[in-house]
Amino acid sequence: MLITFAVIFIINTIFALITVFREPRDIAATWAWILVLTLIPVLGFIIYSFAGRKLSQRRLFAYQRQDTTAINDKIQALMTAANQSFGQQVKSGHESEASLRQARSLVTLFQNLNQTSLATSNQVQILTSGQAFFEQLKTDLRAAQKSINLEFYTFYSDEIGHEIRDILVERAQAGVEVHVVYDALGSFGTLKSFFKPLRQAGGYAAPFLKRRFTLIDFQLNFRDHRKIVVIDGQIGYVGGFNIGDQYLGRHKKFGHWRDTHLRLTGSGVYYLQEHFLLDWNASDPKHPMQVTADRYFPALVAENQGRTNLQIVTSGPENDDEQIKMGYIRLIQLAKKRCWIQTPYLIPDDSTFDALRIAANSGVDVRIMVPCMPDHMFVYRATQYYASQLAEYGVKVYYYQNGFLHAKTVVVDDHLASVGSANFDFRSFKLNFEINAFMYDSKVAKELAKHYQDDLKLSTLQTPASFAEQGRWLTFKQYVARLLAPIL
Structure with a gap:
């Protein structure tokens, strides 16, 4: 035996x-x-x-083979025309220029790793509640005249899901071109038939990088975790909210849902549009979108101009550069006074962990806020483990107590910030398709810092002493989860 x-x-x-x-x-x-x-x-x-x-070579090829040169040339021509038309109106203010001086190396990093140009002259609206997000989104969707492009990890067929879908159907019937990309696993329970009324109205909906033999080729990894909305090529959304009732606080398990999303106008919308078009054409090549069509990339108008400089940065398993992770690390390195982070999942790799530890030991006020409750138990145990380790090195760790914290934000000093879909974990760094806006503007950074300070009033500080009071069984589960952290 x-x-x-x-x-x-x-x-x-x-x-x-x-x-x-x-x-x-x-x-x-x-x-x-x-x-x-x-x-x-x-x-x-x-x-x-x-x-x-790993992601199959066929699927990788479908994503990688797309040539972005034509899109980039189109965007640059539009931005040049805007500068010529609006002159001083599209130039950044003094505060934004100061932000750029501090972050020049970060801008260069994204230009080299992600071929992401600096998008100037943006207006940024910060949305931190599901009610505010969905009300603004519905208003913008109903006003669409030419095109609506939506991409979400989760698009549930619940009350708000039906409400958003019905608006899309109505706009499609009115002649607006509508495209929806959703992640099949993230939208689990939403059947293909849910989008049938949209297709009948002339719209399109497709799961991200769909496969013909789903059961044979099914994978839990390499999810489309991006959240992108572009309306008429003029209004864009990016951040942490998905489409579902739980994001409105209607889920008893989570209660209040705290998230952060951005509404953008200005040249940054072009880059959101670019990434949506690439994701759509890789997901539904039978119904491709013309990547340089004027209806997707209209000329900028004066009322959409603002003072915020930003870069739209994506990352995913189609390459090994881990662009958003590199951006997070560079942000931490640039911090001189403070680095405040919100993330639902805290499972950093060694390089990110060391960057946080070095910053804290260098006198930077490093704070990390995570939820007080899990949505994925094993992942939460790993989060608790890393939270306890970082607390030992002087990082201030807070548990948000007013429901579930899902925001993915970073605020550095008084000028730099990031908001998007990427968490501080292995999955967002290496396995998921993610998108973030890195912003260089004191007004935006200070507003995000104000929201952070408000959240601190609803959070509890975790210290090495409080972690030491944990039971042995809980500590054991955290150590086991840590061993499997790279594959969670």
């Missing part, structure tokens, strides 16, 4: 090593998968088949 067990263990280990090493991945994820495959025979391989395989 013992010999039989040993043989099975050896065979299982050999197959585990072959399975893991046949695809390149970072060393932390490699060891985590070896642990799963060796300690959970058979079942571990089933888990790996859904969560461990």
Whole structure:
């Protein structure tokens, strides 16, 4: 019996090593998968088949083969024309210029890694409640005249989901071109038939990077976690909210939902449009969108001009640059006075962890706010582990107590900020398709800092002493979760 067990263990280990090493991945994820495959025979391989395989070359090719040169040339021509037409109106204010001087290296980083140009002259509205977000979104959708493009990780077929869909149907019937991209797993429970009225009205809806053989090629990883809305090429949204009743606080488990979203006008909308078009054409190549059509990239108008400089930055498994993570690290490095972070999931890799530790030990006021409750229990245990470790190095960790905190924000000093879909975890850094707005403007940074200070009043500070008072069983679960952090 013992010999039989040993043989099975050896065979299982050999197959585990072959399975893991046949695809390149970072060393932390490699060891985590070896642990799963060796300690959970058979079942571990089933888990790996859904969560461990890399994105297929066919799907990668569908995304990577798209040429962005024509779009970039179109955007640059429009921005040049706007500068010529509006002159001083489209130039940034003194405060925004000061922000750019501090962040010049960050701007250059994104230009090199993400081919992301600086978008000038934007107006930014910050939305922090589901009620404010959905009311503004519905108002803008109802006023659409030419095109509506929506992309969400979650588009549920619940009350608000039906309400948004019905507005889209009405606009499609009125001749507005409507496209919707949604993530199939993130929108689990939303059937294809939910979008049938939209298709019948002449609109389009498609799951992100859809596959013909879903059951055979199903993967838990590589989700479309982006949240993008572009209306008439003039109004854009990016941030943390999805489409669902829970984002309005209607879910008993979570109660109040605290999130952060941006409404943009100005040249930054062009870059949101660019990424939506790329995502759509990779997801539904049978119904491609013309990437340089004037209706998607209209000329800027004076009333949409503002004073905020920003860059729209994306990252995803189609390349290994981890652009948003690199941006987060550079933001932390640039901090001289403060670095305030909100994230529902705190599972940093070594480089991000070290950046936070160095900043805190250098006298920077580093604060991280996370929820007081889990939405994914195992992930939350890993978050608690890293929170306790960072607290040991002087990072101030807060548990938000007024419901569920889902915002993904960073505020650095008085000039720099980021808002988007990317969390501070391995999944957002390496596995998901994400999008963030990195902003260089004191007005925006100070407003986000004010929201942060308001949230602090509803949060409790966690100290090394409070973490030490945890029970042994809870601490054990946190350590186990930490071992599997690279694959959570």
